Amino acid sequence: MSKNVLILPGDGIGPEIVTQAQRVLELVNQQDSLGLEFSEAKVGGAAIDADGVPLPAATLEAAHAADAILLGAVGGPKWDTNPDFQIRPEKGLLGIRSNLGLFGNLRPAILYPQLAHASTLKPEVVSGLDILIVRELTGGIYFGQPRGVREKEGGIREGYNTYVYDENEIRRIGRVAFEAAMARDKRLCSVDKANVLEVTVLWREVMEELSKEYPEVELSHMYVDNAAMQLVRAPKQFDVMVTGNMFGDILSDAAAMLTGSIGMLPSASLDVNGKGMYEPCHGSAPDIAGQNLANPLATIISAAMMLRYSFGAGDTAARIEAAVSNVLDQNLRTGDIWSEGMQKVSCTEMGDAVMAAL
Amino acid sequence: MSKNVLILPGDGIGPEIVTQAQRVLELVNQQDSLGLEFSEAKVGGAAIDADGVPLPAATLEAAHAADAILLGAVGGPKWDTNPDFQIRPEKGLLGIRSNLGLFGNLRPAILYPQLAHASTLKPEVVSGLDILIVRELTGGIYFGQPRGVREKEGGIREGYNTYVYDENEIRRIGRVAFEAAMARDKRLCSVDKANVLEVTVLWREVMEELSKEYPEVELSHMYVDNAAMQLVRAPKQFDVMVTGNMFGDILSDAAAMLTGSIGMLPSASLDVNGKGMYEPCHGSAPDIAGQNLANPLATIISAAMMLRYSFGAGDTAARIEAAVSNVLDQNLRTGDIWSEGMQKVSCTEMGDAVMAAL
Ligand SMILES: CC(C)[C@H](C(=O)O)[C@@H](O)C(=O)O
Ligand SMILES: CC(C)[C@H](C(=O)O)[C@@H](O)C(=O)O
Numbered sequence: 130m131s132k133n134v135l136i137l138p139g140d141g142i143g144p145e146i147v148t149q150a151q152r153v154l155e156l157v158n159q160q161d162s163l164g165l166e167f168s169e170a171k172v173g174g175a176a177i178d179a180d181g182v183p184l185p186a187a188t189l190e191a192a193h194a195a196d197a198i199l200l201g202a203v204g205g206p207k208w209d210t211n212p213d214f215q216i217r218p219e220k221g222l223l224g225i226r227s228n229l230g231l232f233g234n235l236r237p238a239i240l241y242p243q244l245a246h247a248s249t250l251k252p253e254v255v256s257g258l259d260i261l262i263v264r265e266l267t268g269g270i271y272f273g274q275p276r277g278v279r280e281k282e283g284g285i286r287e288g289y290n291t292y293v294y295d296e297n298e299i300r301r302i303g304r305v306a307f308e309a310a311m312a313r314d315k316r317l318c319s320v321d322k323a324n325v326l327e328v329t330v331l332w333r334e335v336m337e338e339l340s341k342e343y344p345e346v347e348l349s350h351m352y353v354d355n356a357a358m359q360l361v362r363a364p365k366q367f368d369v370m371v372t373g374n375m376f377g378d379i380l381s382d383a384a385a386m387l388t389g390s391i392g393m394l395p396s397a398s399l400d401v402n403g404k405g406m407y408e409p410c411h412g413s414a415p416d417i418a419g420q421n422l423a424n425p426l427a428t429i430i431s432a433a434m435m436l437r438y439s440f441g442a443g444d445t446a447a448r449i450e451a452a453v454s455n456v457l458d459q460n461l462r463t464g465d466i467w468s469e470g471m472q473k474v475s476c477t478e479m480g481d482a483v484m485a486a487l
Numbered sequence: 488m489s490k491n492v493l494i495l496p497g498d499g500i501g502p503e504i505v506t507q508a509q510r511v512l513e514l515v516n517q518q519d520s521l522g523l524e525f526s527e528a529k530v531g532g533a534a535i536d537a538d539g540v541p542l543p544a545a546t547l548e549a550a551h552a553a554d555a556i557l558l559g560a561v562g563g564p565k566w567d568t569n570p571d572f573q574i575r576p577e578k579g580l581l582g583i584r585s586n587l588g589l590f591g592n593l594r595p596a597i598l599y600p601q602l603a604h605a606s607t608l609k610p611e612v613v614s615g616l617d618i619l620i621v622r623e624l625t626g627g628i629y630f631g632q633p634r635g636v637r638e639k640e641g642g643i644r645e646g647y648n649t650y651v652y653d654e655n656e657i658r659r660i661g662r663v664a665f666e667a668a669m670a671r672d673k674r675l676c677s678v679d680k681a682n683v684l685e686v687t688v689l690w691r692e693v694m695e696e697l698s699k700e701y702p703e704v705e706l707s708h709m710y711v712d713n714a715a716m717q718l719v720r721a722p723k724q725f726d727v728m729v730t731g732n733m734f735g736d737i738l739s740d741a742a743a744m745l746t747g748s749i750g751m752l753p754s755a756s757l758d759v760n761g762k763g764m765y766e767p768c769h770g771s772a773p774d775i776a777g778q779n780l781a782n783p784l785a786t787i788i789s790a791a792m793m794l795r796y797s798f799g800a801g802d803t804a805a806r807i808e809a810a811v812s813n814v815l816d817q818n819l820r821t822g823d824i825w826s827e828g829m830q831k832v833s834c835t836e837m838g839d840a841v842m843a844a845l
Contacts, residue, residue, distance in 0.1 A: 204682070209682075214685065214688065217682060219682045219683065223683070249608050249609055249612045249719060249720060249721075250607050250608055250609070250719075251607055251608070251609060254607045270628075270650060270684065271683055271684075273647070276684075276685050276686075277685050278685050278686075278688065278689050281653060285653050285654055285655060286653065286654045286689055287651060287652070287653040287654070287689070288651065288652055288653075288684075288685050288686030288687070288688060288689030288690065289631070289649060289650065289651040289685070289686055290649075290650040290651075290684045290685055290686050291647060291648075291649055291650070292628060292647065292648040292649070292650060293645060293646065293647040293648075294645070294646055295639060295643050295644065295645040295646075296643055296644045296645070297643060322733070322736075324562070324567075324575060324577045325577065325581070325629055326628065326629075326634075326646075326648045327572065327634050327635050327636050327646050327647070327648055328634075328636075328646030328647055328648050329646070330572065330636065330646060331636050331644055331645070331646030332646065353736070353737055354736045354737050354739075354740040355740065357715065357737045357738070357740050357741040357744075358740045358741060358743070358744040358749070360741075361607060361608075361719065361741055361744040361745060362607060362744050362747075363607075375680070376737075378680075378711070378712045379711055379712050379715045379734075379737060380715070381712075382712040382713065382715050382716045383715040383716060383718075383719055383741065385716070386715075386716040386719040386720050387719060389720075391716070
């Protein structure tokens with residue numbers, strides 16, 4: 130049975146990095162007879178330019194039809210000033226997440242030993258770092274209604290958004306996190322602001338209820354401000370963290386940056402059946418777009434994650450990850466992770482090296 | 488004319504640290520004839536224990552009557568599980584902020600050269616760090632209505648909060664930030680999530696409008712997830728940052744932790760007339776409460792901030808700050824900032840040393 134992989138290059142460096150990841154996927158597809166078939170569609174700024182909207186109907190249809198999606202990145206200054214808030218690249222990404230119900234966002238923050246020096250933190254603080262952040266991705270303040278900008282009495286403008294979760298949404302992402310913890314070190318830290326926000330009081334309650342089903346997992350709770358501090362102070366104290374959409378957006382980026390090599394970090398966004406969209410943690414880097422300078426490794430590792438989570442091809446995924454480790458051992462580095470004594474390579478050269486290692 | 492200083496010791500280490508700060512204030516009060524008069528009241532858990540509520544009417548009255556307030560810290564596990572959300576220590580703090588209109592929260596993150604090693608970040612990344620975070624403190628999702636936990640159809644529990652700002656609130660905190668930038672390096676970074684949240688689209692608009700009144704200040708905008716990353720990656724890029732209540736809570740704690748010595752950082756919360764409440768950035772540290780181990784320096788520096796901002800006694804404030812620097816030069820350290828080769832001192836001994844230096 131063939132497996133449909135939808136490729137969404139997106140904007141900025143997106144097309145360059147997914148090209149390398151697709152090459153890798155095509156190679157292992159042949160080598161391991163995975164039965165992958167590829168198609169491509171536009172999303173984000175590229176879709177706005179072509180079709181006037183960030184998520185054309187054809188793209189959404191293709192996304193529904195696909196068995197898994199590989200996304201590059203969306204966004205760029207070209208579209209940032211668009212006065213119509215609905216016609217922004219980000220809306221394409223949010224639209225796919227929401228329409229496909231990709232509520233479970235897995236964001237590992239792993240320090241590659243070969244890149245330990247790249248972290249701005251002291252080696253002893255981050256060496257061996259391996260955190261998994263589980264972020265709720267289709268609810269919370271990102272999607273809460275009502276929302277908008279209105280005029281109050283006297284013509285005073287007022288902006289408003291709604292931070293809302295029901296217990297089913299919380300339980301659903303909680304389960305993903307508890308399951309992930311079971312497969313790791315069995316420690317789960319749930320992040321909230323339950324001393325101020327009622328919605329996160331419910332969050333904490335539901336996590337407590339759920340923990341009865343996972344007696345082996347040690348559940349703790351942390352306020353989000355403290356979590357941001359602890360990530361800087363002693364990040365290795367964490368195994369799995371689970372939190373809502375907005376806090377997860379902030380904390381996962383901070384955690385990724387602890388490694389110093391956000392160009393290496395993948396992410397998965399999964400629905401209830403494990404169907405997923407896979408993308409690098411980093412953005413579209415418009416400043417280096419089109420110059421063959423981007424680091425394709427996070428996208429290649431995201432592709433490996435796809436094989437593991439969506440297609441049960443864990444062995445092939447491990448082969449890709451080993452190949453990535455191999456090219457790092459060869460001292461090959463794109464500009465973002467380059468340091469003295471290493472060999473600087475382009476995006477395509479990095480792709481070549483991974484292919485060769487496979 | 489006498490100046491009334493209200494002391495709110497609060498919970499945990501609060502009483503110990505404000506005692507040292509009050510000793511320092513009493514000394515400089517004599518030395519420099521400042522005309523300070525002191526009174527004390529209960530807030531937080533201490534007030535719950537004594538009066539059943541975190542902000543007794545007498546405390547609020549005293550706070551209104553005072554010319555400035557010095558707060559220790561509130562909160563502790565003893566009260567964390569209180570089922571009534573309104574009877575929590577934090578509500579006392581939030582109640583004072585809100586009732587007194589202390590909307591302008593100034594949180595400096597400064598690296599003391601003597602404590603440079605205490606940071607978990609590499610020296611070159613943080614040496615000389617000097618950021619000021621301006622956080623809106625009486626609006627946003629902390630105070631937005633409607634809020635609560637309700638039951639939906641089928642008895643499903645749902646929690647909700649409202650993130651709301653009107654243009655006057657934004658302009659008011661914006662002015663504080665632009666003025667602060669004018670007195671510093673004239674660079675202001677406004678942090679929002681304008682690619683997702685409408686309320687922060689308005690935030691960005693108002694900051695842009697306001698920037699016309701401050702042509703000398705270079706205004707930039709950053710998404711909150713990126714700001715969390717940039718604080719870890721290259722914190723020295725920032726001069727002044729301005730943001731809303733919730734983002735400010737998270738980012739200011741992360742920024743404080745970059746210095747590695749949150750036990751050294753003061754904060755001020757000001758109303759429209761510059762009347763303020765001053766408190767250390769750190770919490771109530773229940774684990775070391777009552778053991779004479781706490782670091783009183785952040786509270787002492789907060790007291791200096793009070794003299795400067797609320798009483799125009801900048802010279803006296805500078806004398807206190809110099810005394811703090813002096814005791815650090817003497818290699819005296821409380822446990823939280825202690826390192827090999829330094830002399831470990833207690834909370835009272837640290838207070839004694841500052842007194843001696845004055
Ligand atoms: C581009 C943006 C809408 C998105 C988000 O905030 O979720 C991004 O920051 C992310 O984390 O994937
Ligand atoms: C104690 C808590 C309510 C408070 C806040 O969230 O504002 C604290 O974290 C702070 O930053 O002063």
